[in-house]
Amino acid sequence: xxxxxxxxxxxxxxxxxxxxxxxxxxxxxxxxxxxxxxxxxxxxxxxxxxxxxxxxxxxxxxxxxxxxxxxxxxxxxxxxxxxxxxxxxxxxxxxxxxxxxxxxxxxxxxxxxxxxxxxxxxxxxxxxxxxxxxxxxxxxxxxxxxxxxxxxxxxxxxxxxxxxxxxxxxxxxxxxxxxxxxxxxxxxxxxxxxxxxxxxxxxxxxxxxxxxxxxxxxxxxxxxxxxxxxxxxxxxxxxxxxxxxxxxxxxxxxxxxxxxxxxxxxxxxxxxxxxxxxxxxxxxxxxxxxxxxxxxxxxxxxxxxxxxxxxxxxxxxxxxxxxxxxxxxxxxxxxxxxxxxxxxxxxxxxxxxxxxxxxxxx
Numbered sequence: 001x002x003x004x005x006x007x008x009x010x011x012x013x014x015x016x017x018x019x020x021x022x023x024x025x026x027x028x029x030x031x032x033x034x035x036x037x038x039x040x041x042x043x044x045x046x047x048x049x050x051x052x053x054x055x056x057x058x059x060x061x062x063x064x065x066x067x068x069x070x071x072x073x074x075x076x077x078x079x080x081x082x083x084x085x086x087x088x089x090x091x092x093x094x095x096x097x098x099x100x101x102x103x104x105x106x107x108x109x110x111x112x113x114x115x116x117x118x119x120x121x122x123x124x125x126x127x128x129x130x131x132x133x134x135x136x137x138x139x140x141x142x143x144x145x146x147x148x149x150x151x152x153x154x155x156x157x158x159x160x161x162x163x164x165x166x167x168x169x170x171x172x173x174x175x176x177x178x179x180x181x182x183x184x185x186x187x188x189x190x191x192x193x194x195x196x197x198x199x200x201x202x203x204x205x206x207x208x209x210x211x212x213x214x215x216x217x218x219x220x221x222x223x224x225x226x227x228x229x230x231x232x233x234x235x236x237x238x239x240x241x242x243x244x245x246x247x248x249x250x251x252x253x254x255x256x257x258x259x260x261x262x263x264x265x266x267x268x269x270x271x272x273x274x275x276x277x278x279x280x281x282x283x284x285x286x287x288x289x290x291x292x293x294x295x296x297x298x299x300x301x302x303x304x305x306x307x308x309x310x311x312x313x314x315x316x317x318x319x320x321x322x323x324x325x326x327x328x329x330x331x332x333x334x335x336x337x338x339x340x341x342x343x344x345x346x347x348x349x350x351x352x353x354x355x356x357x358x359x360x361x362x
Contacts, residue, residue, distance in 0.1 A: 029057045029106035031078075037092045044093050047084045051109075056081050064100040065093050066123060073100065095119045102128035112136070118145045121152065130161055138168035147176050154183045159193035166196070170203045188215060194224035198257070201227065205234025213238060220246060225254065229261035240269040251277055259285075260293060267296035272304045275313075282316065290320055291329065298336040302343030310350055314340075318357040330361040337361075 030052040036045040044065060050056045059078040064071050065087050076085050087096075095116050099108070112120070114136060121133035134153050140146035153165035166187070169180045181204075188200035201219055204212050212234070219231030228250065236243035247265040254262055259281050266274035282290060282297055294317055301313040314337065321333030337354050344350040 027052050027054060029059060029104065031059075031104075031106050031108050033098050033108060033110045033112075035096055035111065039092070042089060042091075044087045044089050044096060045084055046087070046096055046098060047082065048078050048098070049082045050078075050080075057106075059104060059106070061098065061104060062100040063087075064095075064097040064124070065089060066095040066097070066119065067091055067093050069123075071123075095123065097124055097129065100124075102126050114140050114143055114145045118149050121149050127158055127161070130156060130158070131164065134161060134164050134168065138164075138171070141168065141171075141173045141176050147179070150176065151180060151183065154180065154187065159191075159196050162187065162191070162193075162196050163199050166199050166203055170206075185215075188219075194222070194227050197222075198224065198226035198230040201230040201234055205230065205237055208237050210238065220250075225256050225258040228254075229257035229259075232258070232261040232265060236265050236269065240265070244269050256289075260289070260296070263293055263296040263300075267299040270300065270303075272300070272306075272309075275300055275304060275309060279313065279316075287320070287324070291324075291332070294320070294333065294336055298340050299343075302340050307347075307349050307353070310344075311353055314354055314357050318361060321361045325361075334358050334361050 029050055032049040032051055034047045034049075036047070037043075038045065046063065056079060061076060061078060063074045063076055063085065065074065067089060072087075074085070074087060087093075095112075097120060098110065099106075110132070117133040117136040121130050121137070124130070124133075130153070133149055137146040137149035137153075141150065150165050150169050153161055154169075156162050156165065166184060169176055169184075184200050184203060187196055188204055189197070191197050191200065197219070201216065205216065216231040216234045219227045220235070222228055222231070232243055232246060232250070235246065243265050247262045247270075250258065250262055263278050263281065266278060278293075278297055278300055282293055285293065297313065298317060301310055304310045304313070317333050317336065321330040324330075337358050341351055341354050344354070
């Protein structure tokens, strides 16, 4: 009640609608956004539809209309299932930015053109403006406008958007990836954010190019665990024995992604003598870190000859699957235990124990 009074005093409005929809109604808004320019009437129309079940929400918002460097803001209230807002403009706008302050707690299906998203990336001021444009560009990488946005975003002022651009470029477009590689190389060596460096190194590592080995070895000297981890993984793809030696040297000081990388190298190229390190780290990790490490942990269990050590490991991962069964992690763990069975063909004691764990996870 006090919160309502404070909001009403600040806004000068009756706020019953706000509390009724956000505190008492179920669900959240789902909005479809369409645009239509009328050249003869010199008007820009924006049609908004609320597609969620139930009554429409009342959604006050700003709409910015851009024509070149000029921007005009309109304050509107979207409260019906379908509403069309009309704005006069001497020429066709370059961008109509609905929810310009990016404050709506809603799912938006925004039917802007790629050119409009590109304009949004270049001119709209907010982080979410740029993220929306990068996501749209990532779905249209073969289009020149999409590629241009992604290449520009490699130098975005927000490090998370630089990471988003790297991911989008590296996903599946070889031509764009080739074009972007010099910029990604630069990010790997000199980006001010070590998470961006680490991600760039990971992407470069996938090329398995011997010319990049110097980059990875330099990354191993970083003070960042993330950069060290990516560098170790990249090195392992080309020089697994050297990576194994480096991993052993890094045992004395490692956390987070570096620990995961060491576990991967041990799992892939090591032997059962590395199991104590992995088990010690695994048991001290958070639940999310353990889930991420399960593939490497179970793989090294497949190299273990001591049935008692194998049982301890199977019990550890089984406990995670049971604890988070409601989230489907029993099936996740089961998949890796089935792989363990393939590794332990011929070892009846190991197969029997693993089968029992799989049964418990059903």
